[in-house]
Amino acid sequence: MEPLSCQSLSERIKDNTLLPSMPATVLAAQQLFNDPESSINQIAHLLKADPSMTAKILKVANSAYYGMRRRVDSIETALVILGLRTTYQLLQTLGVISAFSGRVETDFLRNLTRHSVIVAMTCSIIANAAGLQFIGVDYTAGLLHDMGHAAIHVVAPDHARLLRQKGDLFRMGCDKEQGLIGVDHCQAGKFLAETWGLPDMIGQCMASHHRSLNGDKELSIPAIIRLAVSLSGHLGHLHQHQPDVKYHVSLPEGHFASALPFEAILQALKDRLDEADEIAALLIH
Numbered sequence: 001m002e003p004l005s006c007q008s009l010s011e012r013i014k015d016n017t018l019l020p021s022m023p024a025t026v027l028a029a030q031q032l033f034n035d036p037e038s039s040i041n042q043i044a045h046l047l048k049a050d051p052s053m054t055a056k057i058l059k060v061a062n063s064a065y066y067g068m069r070r071r072v073d074s075i076e077t078a079l080v081i082l083g084l085r086t087t088y089q090l091l092q093t094l095g096v097i098s099a100f101s102g103r104v105e106t107d108f109l110r111n112l113t114r115h116s117v118i119v120a121m122t123c124s125i126i127a128n129a130a131g132l133q134f135i136g137v138d139y140t141a142g143l144l145h146d147m148g149h150a151a152i153h154v155v156a157p158d159h160a161r162l163l164r165q166k167g168d169l170f171r172m173g174c175d176k177e178q179g180l181i182g183v184d185h186c187q188a189g190k191f192l193a194e195t196w197g198l199p200d201m202i203g204q205c206m207a208s209h210h211r212s213l214n215g216d217k218e219l220s221i222p223a224i225i226r227l228a229v230s231l232s233g234h235l236g237h238l239h240q241h242q243p244d245v246k247y248h249v250s251l252p253e254g255h256f257a258s259a260l261p262f263e264a265i266l267q268a269l270k271d272r273l274d275e276a277d278e279i280a281a282l283l284i285h
């Protein structure tokens with residue numbers, strides 16, 4: 001198989017007959033959720049215009065994980081019970097995942113969903129620990145950071161299959177991908193962010209999340225994503241079957257997170273791993 005060039009990857013991703021677009025409901029909801037003046041009724045009205053999205057949010061809200069005492073049977077109730085932030089996070093996850101549903105293999109999409117939700121949660125936890133409120137950008141950037149993998153799966157399925165045969169996509173690293181197929185998922189992420197018209201900050205995260213932590217002395221969203229991606233490498237060991245194992249996270253000197261309580265961050269993350277499994281299982285059959 002011929003390796004891909006960066007230019008041909010860019011052309012394929014920008015060819016709008018190949019890739020899905022971001023669902024309109026997710027884009028419209030972004031503005032409403034980020035506007036402090038928005039009312040629950042306005043948001044519910046928008047969501048109800050998309051019955052399949054509404055049905056999926058209710059399904060997740062009624063799942064065992066969220067464990068509501070009474071059945072959530074309307075989007076208004078979901079908004080009140082889950083809260084605006086969680087509903088919005090669910091909406092984003094559903095929107096992004098459903099965009100790729102049916103276009104990539106189910107196993108891959110389930111793994112991508114789980115990985116993306118875990119990194120998104122990690123970003124939120126780090127941002128909280130650092131005392132920051134980024135109105136959800138941290139979660140969104142975490143959720144989208146690896147969508148370059150999905151883009152490669154859609155526009156170059158044979159190349160994607162070769163990558164999957166050669167190891168764990170989420171641990172392989174860009175150098176190995178380049179050696180195997182000529183391009184990597186960070187380049188694909190950059191082109192996807194441009195094609196979807198995502199904010200520059202999100203595009204930066206998609207393009208640079210595997211760079212070294214060495215330069216991350218200042219707190220920023222891309223720095224949070226890099227740390228979250230690096231922490232997510234610990235997650236295989238963080239599983240509930242090893243509750244007493246302690247982890248040591250070594251950060252470069254002067255790193256912005258050096259003073260953060262890592263034990264607490266890892267514990268918070270561990271507490272939410274089941275939620276990521278639940279969401280991935282509910283969304284992808």
Ligand SMILES: [Fe+2]
Pocket residue numbers: 145146170185209210
């Ligand atoms: Fe990645």
